[in-house]
Structure formats: structure tokens, C-alpha cells
Amino acid sequence: MKKIAVLTSGGDAPGMNAAVRAVVRSSQYFGCEVLGVNFGYRGLIEGDFKPMGHLDVSGIIQRGGTILKSARSEKFREKEGRAIAAQNLRNEGVDALVAIGGDGTFRGGTLLSQEQGINVVGVPGTIDNDLIGTDETIGYDTALNTAMEAIDKIRDTADAHERLFLVEVMGRDAGFIALETGIACGAELIILPEALKNIKDIKQSLRDILKEKSRSTLVVVSEGDETGGAIKLSSELEEDFGKYDMRVCILGHVQRGGSPTAHDRVLASRLGYEAVHAIHNGMSEVMVGVISNEVKITPIAETFGIIKKINFELYELAKILR
Ligand code: ATP
Numbered sequence: 001m002k003k004i005a006v007l008t009s010g011g012d013a014p015g016m017n018a019a020v021r022a023v024v025r026s027s028q029y030f031g032c033e034v035l036g037v038n039f040g041y042r043g044l045i046e047g048d049f050k051p052m053g054h055l056d057v058s059g060i061i062q063r064g065g066t067i068l069k070s071a072r073s074e075k076f077r078e079k080e081g082r083a084i085a086a087q088n089l090r091n092e093g094v095d096a097l098v099a100i101g102g103d104g105t106f107r108g109g110t111l112l113s114q115e116q117g118i119n120v121v122g123v124p125g126t127i128d129n130d131l132i133g134t135d136e137t138i139g140y141d142t143a144l145n146t147a148m149e150a151i152d153k154i155r156d157t158a159d160a161h162e163r164l165f166l167v168e169v170m171g172r173d174a175g176f177i178a179l180e181t182g183i184a185c186g187a188e189l190i191i192l193p194e195a196l197k198n199i200k201d202i203k204q205s206l207r208d209i210l211k212e213k214s215r216s217t218l219v220v221v222s223e224g225d226e227t228g229g230a231i232k233l234s235s236e237l238e239e240d241f242g243k244y245d246m247r248v249c250i251l252g253h254v255q256r257g258g259s260p261t262a263h264d265r266v267l268a269s270r271l272g273y274e275a276v277h278a279i280h281n282g283m284s285e286v287m288v289g290v291i292s293n294e295v296k297i298t299p300i301a302e303t304f305g306i307i308k309k310i311n312f313e314l315y316e317l318a319k320i321l322r
Pocket of ligand 1: 009010011012041071072073074075076077078101102103104105106107108109111125126127128
């Protein structure tokens with residue numbers, strides 16, 4: 001192992017910088033060079049590379065976003081694009097690639113390894129937490145805390161006017177953020193892609209909740225193709241719940257930004273190191289994760305082949321405690 005490339009891809013997540021820093025510094029520890037790839041797979045195809053050393057990753061552990069930038073690349077979805085990317089890496093003398101991203105990034109990385117013989121190790125970096133093989137993905141904890149702080153503020157104003165608030169959080173296909181922020185904020189109702197998506201059931205639950213006297217009613221809604229998110233939901237509720245002072249707030253991209261929490265910085269540091277360690281041990285097509293505070297290596301294909309389930313016990317708990 002002489003040279004490792006590292007990229008960040010897909011949606012950015014707080015803690016990606018801490019992971020890049022760990023990859024660069026761990027590579028130095030193992031005595032190999034690092035090539036940073038700008039703009040994810042797009043940069044791989046365009047040969048947008050830069051050598052990275054100790055100082056290049058200094059002062060970034062606390063920064064959100066990604067200094068390597070991120071992008072989505074349609075060309076990389078085609079075999080031709082991946083062949084160009086692999087040739088660019090070979091031209092630079094790169095032995096292996098650390099891909100920091102989500103399930104799409106890992107699908108692409110797997111094909112790069114299988115078709116082109118480039119060793120690829122994945123580091124889970126996505127706020128959605130929708131990857132098996134790790135209890136939490138890098139960025140998830142920060143996104144949770146950001147959403148929680150915002151919802152706490154909404155609660156104050158909702159209380160002042162006894163309003164019914166629908167707050168939309170990120171998570172198109174997975175309700176991890178909605179579930180845990182819902183619990184952390186004491187939401188009266190939580191609507192997830194995995195549960196309570198039928199409008200009849202939602203209305204019934206809301207009726208039951210509104211029967212009880214409360215200072216305000218907070219509904220945390222996962223953005224989602226099935227529920228259509230908070231705006232569509234509010235229009236569907238208008239007819240039956242029009243007498244309530246209903247408001248909608250979409251938290252949106254604030255959930256992606258901000259300084260990573262201590263938890264995300266430590267997780268990213270650990271996983272960045274473990275990715276390099278795995279490459280050092282000759283591994284490829286694996287993802288590094290942490291389960292029950294222990295490092296776990298998972299075949300990368302499983303991470304996008306198996307759906308990570310939400311904890312339904314937590315969902316029931318939220319109903320008991322509301
Ligand atoms: P997030 O979970 O935050 O959205 P992600 O890694 O899943 O992150 P995607 O946009 O799905 O984000 O994937 C990132 C990039 O990976 C895509 O732009 C594309 O270049 C590549 N990719 C995704 N799916 C595939 C695939 N099936 N085959 C080849 N490349 C893929």
C-alpha cells in the first residue's frame with residue numbers, strides 16, 4: 001500500500017471533515033501517501049485530485065460540510081465513467097479508495113472494485129443513519145441535535161399560542177431523525193415512512209391527542225414520498241382540523257450544516273482510521289462501522305442490500321410518554 005485516495009460523496013454530513021482528517025493522518029501513520037478527490041465521483045472522472053498532508057487537514061475537525069466538496073455524478077453510474085475514474089487512479093499510482101458517503105456511494109464503489117479492480121473501503125457518512133453495519137452513521141447525531149434545538153424553539157412559540165405545529169425533518173425513506181428528535185422534543189405525534197403514513201390513521205391519532213388538554217401540539221413529520229411531507233399533510237388535515245391554529249415548519253438544510261457534535265467527531269475519527277487499517281490489511285468492498293462501541297467490518301454489498309429497521313420499541317415509547 002503506497003497511495004490512498006479519499007473522497008466524500010452524496011449528501012454532505014457534519015463529521016465528514018473529521019473523517020477525511022483521520023484518513024490522511026492514519027495513512028501517514030501507516031506510511032502511505034494520500035490523494036484527496038474533489039467533488040466525489042465527478043472529481044474521480046475529471047481527475048480533480050490534490051495531494052494531502054498533515055497540515056491540509058489541520059483545523060477542520062470542527063467544521064461542517066466537507067473540504068473535499070461533494071457531488072452527484074450521473075456519469076459514474078455508467079461503466080464507461082467508472083473505467084475513466086479507475087484509469088485516473090491508476091495513472092496516479094493509487095492502490096485503494098476510501099469512499100465516505102451513503103448507500104449510493106457504496107453501490108458505485110462496489111462496481112468500481114468489481115469491474116476495475118480498485119480496492120474500495122466505505123465509511124458511512126450520511127445524516128439519514130440508513131445503513132446497516134453501524135449503529136450510527138457520521139452526521140446523524142449532529143443532525144439530530146440540530147433538529148432538536150430548532151424544534152425546542154418552535155415549541156416555545158407553539159406553547160405561547162396553543163398552536164398545532166407540523167415540523168418536517170429530513171429522512172425521505174428512513175425515519176431515524178424523526179423518531180429520535182420526536183422523542184427528544186416530546187412530540188405528541190411522530191409520522192415516519194415506516195409507521196403511521198395512512199392519512200386515516202394519522203387523523204384518528206391526532207383526534208385522540210387533541211381531546212386531551214395541552215399547551216401545544218407538536219407533530220414531527222419525516223419528509224417522505226409516501227406522506228408527502230408536512231405541507232401535503234397540512235392540506236389534508238385542513239378540512240377536519242381547520243379550527244386549530246395550525247402551522248407548518250420545514251427544517252430543511254439547516255439539519256445538514258453546523259459543527260459536528262463530539263460524538264460525530266469521535267465516530268468519524270475512529271472510522272477514518274479503521275478504513276485505512278482495513279486497506280492496510282488488504283481488504284476491499286467492506287464498510288467500517290461501530291456496533292455496541294466495537295468496530296465492525298461489514299461486506300459493503302450488505303449495507304445497501306439490507307434495509308436498516310427503526311427501533312419500534314422507541315416508537316411505542318414515544319406514544320406512552322407523549
Ligand atoms: P445520501 O444517503 O446522503 O444521499 P448517497 O451516497 O446515497 O448519500 P447518492 O446520490 O445516492 O448519495 O450517491 C452518490 C453517487 O454515487 C451518485 O451521484 C452516483 O455517482 C453514485 N451512485 C449511486 N448509485 C449508483 C449505482 N447504482 N451505480 C453506480 N454509481 C452509483
